[in-house]
Amino acid sequence: MDLHVVSAAARDVDANWLIVGVPENSPWSDELVALDNALQGQLSRLREAGDLTGKLAETLSVPDTPTLKSRRLLLIGLGSLADLSVARWDKATMTAARQVSAKPDTRVAVCVPDQFGSLSADRAVEGLATALVVGSQGQDLYKAEPSRFPFTAAQIVLPPSREVGAASLASERGRILGDAINLTRELVNRPPHEIYPETFAARALQEAIPCGLMCHVFDEHRLEAERFGSLLAVAKGSDRPARMVVLEHRGGGPHAPTLALVGKGVTFDSGGLSIKPTDGMLTMKCDMAGAATVLGAMTAIARLKLPVNVVGYCGLVENMLGGKAYKLGDILTARNGVTIEVHNTDAEGRLVINDVLSYAVDHGADRLIDLATLTGACVVALGEDVAGAFTNNQPWCDQLLAAAKTAGEDLWQLPMFDAYNELLKSDVADCKNIGGRWGGAITAAKFLEKFVGGKPWVHLDIAGPAFASSNKGCREGGATGCLVRTLVEVAVRGQS
Ligand code: BES
Ligand code: MN
Ligand code: ZN
Numbered sequence: 001m002d003l004h005v006v007s008a009a010a011r012d013v014d015a016n017w018l019i020v021g022v023p024e025n026s027p028w029s030d031e032l033v034a035l036d037n038a039l040q041g042q043l044s045r046l047r048e049a050g051d052l053t054g055k056l057a058e059t060l061s062v063p064d065t066p067t068l069k070s071r072r073l074l075l076i077g078l079g080s081l082a083d084l085s086v087a088r089w090d091k092a093t094m095t096a097a098r099q100v101s102a103k104p105d106t107r108v109a110v111c112v113p114d115q116f117g118s119l120s121a122d123r124a125v126e127g128l129a130t131a132l133v134v135g136s137q138g139q140d141l142y143k144a145e146p147s148r149f150p151f152t153a154a155q156i157v158l159p160p161s162r163e164v165g166a167a168s169l170a171s172e173r174g175r176i177l178g179d180a181i182n183l184t185r186e187l188v189n190r191p192p193h194e195i196y197p198e199t200f201a202a203r204a205l206q207e208a209i210p211c212g213l214m215c216h217v218f219d220e221h222r223l224e225a226e227r228f229g230s231l232l233a234v235a236k237g238s239d240r241p242a243r244m245v246v247l248e249h250r251g252g253g254p255h256a257p258t259l260a261l262v263g264k265g266v267t268f269d270s271g272g273l274s275i276k277p278t279d280g281m282l283t284m285k286c287d288m289a290g291a292a293t294v295l296g297a298m299t300a301i302a303r304l305k306l307p308v309n310v311v312g313y314c315g316l317v318e319n320m321l322g323g324k325a326y327k328l329g330d331i332l333t334a335r336n337g338v339t340i341e342v343h344n345t346d347a348e349g350r351l352v353i354n355d356v357l358s359y360a361v362d363h364g365a366d367r368l369i370d371l372a373t374l375t376g377a378c379v380v381a382l383g384e385d386v387a388g389a390f391t392n393n394q395p396w397c398d399q400l401l402a403a404a405k406t407a408g409e410d411l412w413q414l415p416m417f418d419a420y421n422e423l424l425k426s427d428v429a430d431c432k433n434i435g436g437r438w439g440g441a442i443t444a445a446k447f448l449e450k451f452v453g454g455k456p457w458v459h460l461d462i463a464g465p466a467f468a469s470s471n472k473g474c475r476e477g478g479a480t481g482c483l484v485r486t487l488v489e490v491a492v493r494g495q496s
């Protein structure tokens with residue numbers, strides 16, 4: 001996509017779709033009034049007729065605009081300007097980008113209003129560039145006639161008097177974030193016969209090298225030598241061998257602390273011998289979303305050349321039911337020596353990332369974040385659109401929650417009281433891999449806590465928001481790429 005920031009009057013911009021935001025309940029800006037004049041009062045008439053309300057993400061298309069240089073106009077409601085935030089701006093711009101990307105070869109231009117409520121000018125441009133990249137990419141990778149087409153060209157239009165310099169940098173950042181989100185989405189959306197541990201690792205290498213990331217792949221022999229006992233147990237039921245991908249970005253120099261990002265990469269979760277019913281298994285290609293989010297975020301962190309040290313880890317296995325599959329009652333010895341009695345082979349994610357977390361801790365991680373589509377219980381607790389956060393260190397979690405807020409993404413913290421540990425006790429081993437019926441998202445987090453060696457750590461359960469069952473006006477169904485932006489924002493803040 002050819003992306004440019006220009007400073008011009010809306011009527012002089014040449015595109016086949018011109019997108020203009022309209023506020024609710026506040027006077028129109030000079031630019032909007034000028035556009036209305038160029039349209040001979042058509043916008044005022046639409047407003048008077050009640051067709052143009054400015055309600056958030058409400059759209060109105062004007063298919064023929066002979067008095068403008070652009071062929072068509074899409075008006076998009078911004079809601080009250082005083083309430084405009086990163087998240088609301090994202091909703092409006094994503095809705096617009098999705099609507100005008102239904103045909104190939106679209107050249108789009110979007111006017112950025114001069115007033116943003118609480119939204120800074122640079123964030124607005126950055127967010128818009130991301131929305132243009134993400135909103136025009138569909139999940140229909142295998143359709144003869146796709147329903148969405150990446151834009152050929154996009155212009156971000158500032159009012160005539162504004163400087164283009166800072167906005168150009170912001171739009172470049174936004175494009176990098178958009179590409180990262182689309183990489184995460186693509187990997188999650190691809191079917192499990194294409195994406196399995198070896199192919200995920202190969203793709204990670206292929207994406208990482210041009211970004212300037214160091215990338216190492218551990219095969220099953222290396223994982224064995226490094227004592228990844230519980231991760232390898234999960235992999236036993238599959239003909240596809242396990243892998244771990246390590247992605248290193250050393251922008252901070254030898255004395256700066258290292259942030260570790262750990263992702264659950266179960267490329268397909270059948271449940272193993274505790275097999276899932278058909279409905280529950282249908283979307284389990286999404287169970288590597290944590291790993292794909294780590295890969296996406298790492299490519300953005302590297303391309304943005306952030307002056308921080310970040311290492312990404314993807315723990316990759318397929319959870320299947322082959323003749324060598326791990327069984328109920330098996331006792332696994334994790335990398336850090338903790339013994340685990342298996343009570344349910346469908347609680348496999350925690351048996352994968354526990355070993356990866358302990359490896360990261362032993363190899364210099366000062367702070368950790370893991371991302372995992374870990375529990376249905378988290379979706380029951382918080383719904384499909386909100387990720388759960390769990391921590392052993394409140395100040396570190398507060399930093400992450402603040403970054404999510406800046407990035408416009410929803411996270412909600414759940415408690416980690418000591419009493420939950422009782423539920424994980426086993427009669428024969430140090431612990432079992434499930435905590436019973438109640439509080440399942442929390443007992444999963446308490447299980448992981450045993451493997452981080454007391455280092456500041458936040459676990460993010462993305463079982464709900466990582467994968468959407470259907471399309472919405474403001475986002476495509478399938479993989480969402482959620483939390484890529486939040487992870488990058490955490491790394492940006494790591495500078496100070
Ligand atoms: N991958 C699933 C969790 C999941 C559920 C992700 C729905 C996305 C959408 C995980 O491995 C799993 O099966 N968890 C079990 C845990 C249980 C056996 C303790 C669950 O949530 O039922
Ligand atoms: Mn499972
Ligand atoms: Zn799983």
